[in-house]
Amino acid sequence: MSMNRQGRPTDTGTGETASAPTFTGHRGLDHEESLIFERGRLDKTGVDLPEPKAVATRLGNVARQGEIGLPGLAEPEAVRHYVRLSRMNYAIDSGLYPLGSCTMKHNPRLNERMARLPGFGDIHPLQPQSTVAGAIALIELLGGYLMELTGMPAIAMSPKAGAHGELCGMLAIKAAHDAAGDSLRRIVLVPESAHGTNPATAAFMGYSVKTIPAKTNGTVAASDVKAALGPDVAAIMLTNPNTCGLFEPEIVEIARAVHDAGAYFYCDGANFNAIVGKVRPGDLGIDAMHINLHKTFSTPHGGGGPGAGPVVLSERLAKYAPLPFIHREDGKARLIETIGEAETLGADPFGRLTAFHGQMGMFVRALAYMLSHGSDGMRQASEDAVLSANYMRAGLRDVMTQPFGDQPCMHEVLFDDQFLKDTGVTTLDFAKAMIDEGYHPMTMYFPLVVHGAMLIEPTESESRESLDIFIDTLRDLTRAAKAGETERFTSAPRFTPRRRLDETKAAREPKLRWMPPPEKQAAE
Numbered sequence: 001m002s003m004n005r006q007g008r009p010t011d012t013g014t015g016e017t018a019s020a021p022t023f024t025g026h027r028g029l030d031h032e033e034s035l036i037f038e039r040g041r042l043d044k045t046g047v048d049l050p051e052p053k054a055v056a057t058r059l060g061n062v063a064r065q066g067e068i069g070l071p072g073l074a075e076p077e078a079v080r081h082y083v084r085l086s087r088m089n090y091a092i093d094s095g096l097y098p099l100g101s102c103t104m105k106h107n108p109r110l111n112e113r114m115a116r117l118p119g120f121g122d123i124h125p126l127q128p129q130s131t132v133a134g135a136i137a138l139i140e141l142l143g144g145y146l147m148e149l150t151g152m153p154a155i156a157m158s159p160k161a162g163a164h165g166e167l168c169g170m171l172a173i174k175a176a177h178d179a180a181g182d183s184l185r186r187i188v189l190v191p192e193s194a195h196g197t198n199p200a201t202a203a204f205m206g207y208s209v210k211t212i213p214a215k216t217n218g219t220v221a222a223s224d225v226k227a228a229l230g231p232d233v234a235a236i237m238l239t240n241p242n243t244c245g246l247f248e249p250e251i252v253e254i255a256r257a258v259h260d261a262g263a264y265f266y267c268d269g270a271n272f273n274a275i276v277g278k279v280r281p282g283d284l285g286i287d288a289m290h291i292n293l294h295k296t297f298s299t300p301h302g303g304g305g306p307g308a309g310p311v312v313l314s315e316r317l318a319k320y321a322p323l324p325f326i327h328r329e330d331g332k333a334r335l336i337e338t339i340g341e342a343e344t345l346g347a348d349p350f351g352r353l354t355a356f357h358g359q360m361g362m363f364v365r366a367l368a369y370m371l372s373h374g375s376d377g378m379r380q381a382s383e384d385a386v387l388s389a390n391y392m393r394a395g396l397r398d399v400m401t402q403p404f405g406d407q408p409c410m411h412e413v414l415f416d417d418q419f420l421k422d423t424g425v426t427t428l429d430f431a432k433a434m435i436d437e438g439y440h441p442m443t444m445y446f447p448l449v450v451h452g453a454m455l456i457e458p459t460e461s462e463s464r465e466s467l468d469i470f471i472d473t474l475r476d477l478t479r480a481a482k483a484g485e486t487e488r489f490t491s492a493p494r495f496t497p498r499r500r501l502d503e504t505k506a507a508r509e510p511k512l513r514w515m516p517p518p519e520k521q522a523a524e
């Protein structure tokens, strides 16, 4: 196996060399980037600091004895290192990001401008409330819009992601059961097609998860829910539109049955982007739902920023919402921070979910998105998201296979791997070949109800031209797979800095600490 100057194999893991090795290890403008620890030297620094004055240490025997081992680099070296790393990243700003269930839409720059206004960007969560009245008013306004859009009477703003919101909603449900002396309910119903966070949330809270099968058309039958309901069921966690990209047609009947059985209805609202301005989930009879601001309301996510997962609550759950919450009195909004204060207002919070009040920067971005779109713009965004997904479905349905027949979808379109049968190409291979074509793959192998699932969510922010190129690319890949060009798939990705990695091993045996390579140690 040949090595480049960095000591890394130029052979690319599949036994085949992608291109002639270069002296530097770089491939054109794609730099082979070593780790900063390999590049830096302990005796080097990009800044000159005066020698510190002698001080008496108060660290006692916990003071560090040896070198800290941080790499030293000149300023341009440090800048280049991070710029090169950033260029290895795939981002919504570099290309279409069809990851289903994630709503990777464009993040308008206006939102960034607003979030950086000094009055929002420079405040501190420990500032006295009297100095941040504007920020509190913004949280209240955003919360009000979210309640309006969902048709729900109460909201908890502090959860910091969708999964965190699920925990918030389920803790409110548990608090309501406990307050009613109904603490023997140990079961949470979760459909087979659910996102993994749903059963994880239920299990984390100590509930047993009972799985509801999916019908052959990809939705949940009210009769299956009714058969699973009983005095031991605390709640159902149902996603709508569901993870197959389909609106649950029996959701109202399901909600009624759940309530008749004394249980609560948690709705996973991660797919809200399909129905904003079209459907108010409150009208469907739900009790709690998280909203991923980082999906539906276009705040950056993934590597781009933190999430925010406010939870809307029904009348019956409102009083159990966590601290802090905003209370308006005599025309003034203030944050209620303590149980004692909450109780004087008739509330009964289940506790506190986070330090402080939630992701302020994301609140500003989400509100900027809403205000710049207006109610008609938000409705249009949802309509266009659904249109884009169906455009993609129409452009691919004759060459790829849909698991639940040829029916219209909501904001994402689901294919299975039936069209790859007997080609020797798997869903994973297909996704890897997309990387060589310059695309982040779609969501693969999820939802689990579908064999070799490929879930594509183009979102409303892609132009028709970019959708067309993507469709043409997938059509060419399906042609190649069926024509027996298996190598193009099984050896993909060929043009990336690293080829196929052992992702399972990386997850099971993570190496979190860099150690000098053994040869180097021996030579020193």
Ligand SMILES: *Cc1c(COP(=O)(O)O)cnc(C)c1O
Binding pocket: 101, 102, 161, 162, 163, 164, 195, 197, 198, 239, 243, 268, 270, 271, 292, 307, 309
């Ligand atoms: C994204 C997603 C979640 C979890 O949201 P996070 O913000 O990533 O924690 C839950 N359910 C569904 C259906 C999702 O798509």
